[in-house]
Amino acid sequence: MKNFLFKNVGKAWMAAVYIFLYLPLLFMIVFSFNSTRQDAQFTGFSFRWYDALTRDNRIVDGFWLSLQVATITGVLSAVLATFAAFVLVRYRRFLGRTIFSGMVNAPLVMPEVVIGLSLLLLMVGAQNVFGWPQRGMLTIIVGHTLLGMAYGMVVIQSRLLEMDRSIEEAAMDLGARPLQVFFLVTVPNIFQAILAAFLLAFTLSFDDVVISEFLSGPGVNTLPQVIFGYARRGINPTIYAAATLLITTVTVVIVSYSVWVARQTRRREREIAAATRAELAVLKS
Secondary structure, three states: OHHHHHHHHHHHHHHHHHHHHHHHHHHHHHHOOEOOOOOOOOOOEOOHHHHHHHOOHHHHHHHHHHHHHHHHHHHHHHHHHHHHHHHHHHOOOOOOHHHHHHHHHHHHHOOHHHHHHHHHHHHHHHHHHHOOOOOOHHHHHHHHHHHHHHHHHHHHHHHHHHOOOHHHHHHHHOOOOHHHHHHHHHHHHOHHHHHHHHHHHHHHHHOOOHHHHHHOOOOOOOHHHHHHHHHHOOOOHHHHHHHHHHHHHHHHHHHHHHHHHHHHHHHHHHHHHHHHHHHHHHHHO
């Protein structure tokens, strides 16, 4: 009996955690197809609220704005995180390294309210002095990039630490310049980590509310902001439909990335196996 409990307690605990996390999401998705406004009773399957969603200009505009902001944020965060991680991993000693590392990692432990408020004060000060930038899409991208870069750097930094530096040294011995080594050797080897950093920044940006609330301007609202604003006035199935759209978008992106990684891993394994067989054939001959 003790052995049975010891073997299955972990599975039971994991099942309980998954139920706790995903049962409310499942409940929300199911009731987004409810035919009436009742929250506690499913009266029939209907696309009524999704039809109402397409006619709500605020939600549609918020969705496209969120998609644009998240895509640009993902690209900028991945690029900046790659350079930051490369500097911290490859250059162990330089003046101000500790300060640079602390500043890059600060958003990981800093509350989003503090990040949003500090960036708001910075933008207001810059606007008073230079007349630019106006709060809107640009300021939201800046705030989300600051947050996404910190998380992306952790992913890329771990991959760089695992990477075999002998490949880079061999390329340099063959006459490649440092810039060529970086773009032709280092980047292809850490490309999966860069893509993972992009997706992480994309998802963080796509569902962020706090920083967007501080940095958005009049008439510029992301989808999470619109959902939050509607939810404050009362829950209705249209909010369920909008939230389901948000979840579906993030899920499609993550699943697509997982499928791509699995295919790349299988292809790499086949190439390694083929190279091993060829090497053994040469040795036998």
